[in-house]
Amino acid sequence: MSSNYKVTVNDAFHFDFEKESVSQLDSIPAGVNKFHILHQNSPYKAEIVSSDFNQKRFTVKVNNTNYTVVISNPLDILIKEMGFEAGSAKQVNVIKAPMPGLILEINAVVGQSVKENDNLIILSAMKMENSFLSPRDGVIKSIFVKTGDAVEKGQLLIEFE
Incomplete structure (x- = not known):
């Protein structure tokens, strides 16, 4: 499996990221769940507002606009390509x-x-x-x-x- 991640923003925009490109992100912490990001010489304020690790769904505020972000790792991608949904066959107790x-x-x-x-x-x-x-x-x-x-x-x- 590759080390690529698929990211969906607001159920409308789809991006592919490689593990290496994520580690090269120009960001510094600016508080709890807050970050200052520099991208193409433009500054951004980002904050992780909420997270649901089970669904890999996050709400991220960038420059006062909220975005819903879903991250799929290589295993999630493979499971979906096989026609399954992760966790759909079992009941969580x-x-x-x-x-x-x-x-x-x-x-x-x-x-x-x-x-x-x-x-x-x-x-x-x-x-x-x-x-x-x-x-x-x-x-x-x-x-x-x-x-x-x-x-x-x-x-x-x-x-x-």
Whole structure:
């Protein structure tokens, strides 16, 4: 597989990026989730407003305009070319931490009925706040963390009935 990424912006614009070109981006951090970018001698202010790692969907504000960005890695591209949709054949019953971080907020309680895309947990990791949305409609069976907990990659956070 190649090291190319496909990026879709606002479901209308499609771009191909190579791993090397992304690492050469002229940007510097300007705060939590904020960046100053220089492209073709023009300055841009960028901010990651929200992120959904499960769907690889991000809301990015560039010079006060919001954009919805979806990033597909080589595996996502291969799965789609084969006619499958990642995760469509299984029902998600647990949410695990995709990276180490700190639990900032928990927006659910045991026994609560939730709808798909309800915000369940906010995890701070790598200077970003990551919102974890419910992957499906369901009822919360167990919550294994509390606000302020430090979590490791792969640690179980929430279980559904």
